[in-house]
Amino acid sequence: MGDKEIIPAEYFFTQVVAPSFISQQKLPPDDASHGYERGIQVDSTWDEATTFAALEASTYAGKRMDRLARTNNKDERRRQKIITFSEEFVSYAFREKLTTEELHKYVHSKFSDKTPLHTSVEKIVLTALKSPRFLYPEWQALAKKEKDSYVVASRLALYFWDSIPGKRMHSLIERDQFLKKLQVENQAKMMLKDSRSIAKFNDFMKQWLDMKNKELPSLSSKKFPDFSSALALDLRRSIFRWIEESVWKENISWQAFLKMDKIQVNEQISDYYNLTYPQDKNISGFVEMNASKLNRSGLHTHPYILVSHSYAEESSPIHRGVFTSRKILGRTLRPPTEAISFRNADFDPNWTMRQKVTEFPKAANCMSCHDQFNSTGFEGKARLGMLQKSGKPKPFGGGKNSQI
Structure with missing residues (x-):
């Protein structure tokens, strides 16, 4: 169980949303070998999954056909309204205006005096959702x-x-x-x-920033007893509040987006990193601060990014460097010729992380690649994302965790 808290306001809708059908059928994962999902995997498992999803949707439509067609048992035009709904459903699914012949094939032929209306609707929905005209969007073009x-x-x-x-x-x-x-x-x-565009962009950001399908970063409770899952969640929210402000409200350039000259913090973040949070009683939640005054150098140095690309007890310039090289600079990195696990116990405890990172790949003859990303690992930022001028964190704000 995580920490309990009041649900933040940004997770609520401020408008009425029409009811939607959401299939519970799990589709097989898309190919992501190129770094993004391409939707090219078509095999028997995919076909089976789409079939069960279509069956689920057809059953849903059959049970709720009166509501979907805006009619009821007492309506004299009930049958015709259900037929009209079915025509529109197939037309929408096929993304096309249907001809008379197509309407007969996909809709009208499914209705008869001997067939219950809900069965006809189920057949129509199932046929439409399993048709190549629905499943393959470029077929039409x-x-x-x-x-x-x-x-x-x-x-x-x-x-x-x-x-x-x-x-x-x-x-x-x-x-x-x-x-x-x-x-x-x-x-x-x-x-x-539209909220769907925003949701899709946010999903891209989660994937790009290595946040998708990953749990919140956790730290050693012995070394960082004050770092909680609630704080990690607030740091994550800080990034998406920046995205909301910069992309959807201010419409800044891509270069300014990467530069990230401002950062969103709330009282919990401010307290942990010893920042000055406004004392105005009218101010609550997140506030915007100038990132340059907090030793930030861009989106990739946001504390959440730094924390999530580190080890449980100390920073990891290798993880940070690989992230920056691939995600920010767009470099292509080859997989290691020899997989070696990094064990902190193998090194002199007095060594800095930079010394360890420099020595670590030598034995495996991997420096040709490590030279590309070691320098982008930001060893100057400690495990929690605060500034350090040597191998050990050096607080400079006078508080327990220094500034971000």
Whole structure:
């Protein structure tokens, strides 16, 4: 069990959100050998997973068809409304306006006097979600010589939202509002403001900063008794508050984003790193401080990044250097010719981490690669991210943990 705390305000929605279906079926992981998920893995396990997900969705639709079609048992037009909903569902799934023949094949042929309505709906949903026209988004573009509004809108929805065009976008598609460059740019700007775009960008940031699918960093309780999981979470929140302010509100440049000239801190972070937190009673939560005054040198020196790329008891310039070289500088690093585990006990206890890092790879003849990232490891920052001028942390703020 972690530390209990009041749920932060940024985790709440400030608007009503329509109910959504979320499949519980686990899909096999996408290929990520290039450093990002490419969605190219199509095999029997993937086909089986999509089949079970489609079955789950079809059952959901069959049970809730009246709500989805906005009708009820007493409605004289109930059957027709359910058919209309089914037509729209297939059209949305295929990202295309259906012909009369296609409507008959995928929708109308599934309805009969002998078949219960919910069974017809289940068949339609299952057929649509297992169709290549739904599963392979580029199928539509490849089948056309000219890229019409359907193709452009479908690509925008996929790139920005990992989704398909919704009702509003379909109304624009019907008026061919995705053919001119200015129309596409204006629509893209509107789509960027959608919470789905923000969520996708944040997911990219988690992957880029090595935060995805990783637990919060933990420290040795003996050496750092005051460092808690709550503090680690606040440091993580600090990064995403910076992203929210700089990207979505201030719209700063990519260079300014990497420079990270400001940092978000709250009272808990300020107390731990001996920073001056505003005493104004009207101020609560996170506040913005000038990062240059706190010995910050960019996004990659944020204390959360430094802590999460270190060992439990001391810093790790190798981990930090590899992260900076790959993620920030975009360098390609070869895997080690010989895997050697770093054991602190193998070195003289009086050695600095720089001495250990310099000596460590010599035996394995790995210096050609280590020369690329050792210098970017920021050994000048201690395990918690505070400044140190030698091998041991040197507090300079007069407090227990120095400044960040």
